[in-house]
Amino acid sequence: MSEKYTDVEFMICQSARIIEDSSTVFVGYGMPQIAMILAQRLYAPSIVQVYEYGAIGPEVATPFRRNMMADARNSYRSYSWTTMNWMMAFAQAGFIDYGVLGAAQIDPFGNVNSTMIGGTYERPGKRFTGSGGANEVASLCWRTILLMNHEKRRFLPRIDFVTSPGYLDGSPLAREKAGLPAGTGPSRVITSLAAFDFGPESHRMRLVAVRKGMTKDRILAEMEFEPEVADRIETIEPPRPEELAMLRDDIDPDRVIIGKGE
């Protein structure tokens, strides 16, 4: 059983491993929540999860339940409870190290879409929820980690709607010139096949690691734009037995999130 795992489990384990302990993390619904609970249980016990609805540092109660956001289990054993304007202020004032977000589409500069696909703005082909708190997270946290299911149609030279900012047009200081806080932006894109960072000058996505058993060419074939490729490509270890056990037995036994796409 332990060698079989879902794409979602793969992305969750990958994200859980890279968060530094004792950092503050702005968490979005779904995969990011599960990933940060896993990180806290296995690798980074002292991370401080923060949620837009006002919880700072909860030890989220599990099992995870569908739509679990802002309820008693999500807010359990926090350091502080406050309100949304304060939460965004914490991020805006520089206190939040990471943001973790999912999205429907991404472009080479890490701009993401969670608003609409196709048609016109007034009559969208497919409408989604819109920003929620994602625009604030991507704008204001020091480093943003983006979680993307790796499908060709999601990696586009131009996305249908820029909901939340990456490096905008990629030009030097594009974020700062627009008015976003200096020194912020996406730092990593974690997909079901690979991991990317961003070229320090170009601000373009750069392939840095691939899932074990995958090749660079297979990854590139699954994207509508060509990312940069790092000189050395790491291999991403598949989910470890202890990660899968924790996910399946304790955190999400009902497979609300980890079973997506099964």
Added chain:
Amino acid sequence: MEILDKGQGEVRLWDVDEARAWMREKKTRRLVDKVMTEHEAVERFVADGGYLSYDLSSMVRGPMSLEREIVRQRRKDLWIAAKFTLLDTSILVGGGCVSKIDVGFAGLGRPLFRAIEEGRVKTIDWSNGTLALRHKAAAMGVPFLPVRSLAGTDTFRRSGAMVVREPFTGKTITVVPAVFPDVAIIHVNQCDRHGNARVFGPSISPLETAMASKRVIVSTEEIIPTEEIKRRPDLTTIPYFLVDAVVVAPWGGHPGTTPGYYTYDAENLDEFFAARDDAGMKRYLDRYVYGVKSHFEYLELIGIEKLTKLSEMETIREGYRP
């Protein structure tokens, strides 16, 4: 301030001095008994074409009983602030009450998205943070507030925000206009008969939303004596003179949770999300909204056994009781 860029979204502005005058004239400081039924509160304070705001979401301490009453009274043409929302927007759109949504988070369910895709409802995209901040601006009595999100995105372009040159340092900054809702509906844990209200747990912007709004309807799990408020003033979230109506609504957030009081009704939510089209939504509304006359009749439909069970299942109580 030099305007550098401008979103295209429609914004309804209100002069801050007119707002002050309204708050002076229409918000009585007298300690009167404001308890009334949800029918009366919605009839008096929610008008067709008005701007409606609520706090938190249908899933958590949401004003569900008031939302159902708005649908039951078939309000039309509302413009709503969806600053953190799950099925609130769906149920109001499903009931045909909404023509415009200021989107923070537009949730949830196919019927809502279809209404947007078919152009039956107009969206103006913002973000949760900027919508909450617009309420804060109004609550502070200022016409706008600066913010460092939104810039550079299509979300900005579709919003009614602006990018300006900031006068003190000359740097670029985004500004968002105050929003003064015609009416706010807020579900709270405890409230006295005058409107002194307590919200337990984290929240979106209950105080800002109440201060920003011309009219405020509070629904409450429990009525408590004013003496109790006076004994623990540190627990008061909303002072009474902001509030126009107090509606007694135990399990008022059902089928969502009110943390520390009762958990979600997963079965009922499944039924809601099973509504994939307008016909499905109509079946849900026929049963749970139009099929009953009041919140108390709704509670009878759900049944005391089920409701008691939901309360029992809410085992985490720390922080949600004085």
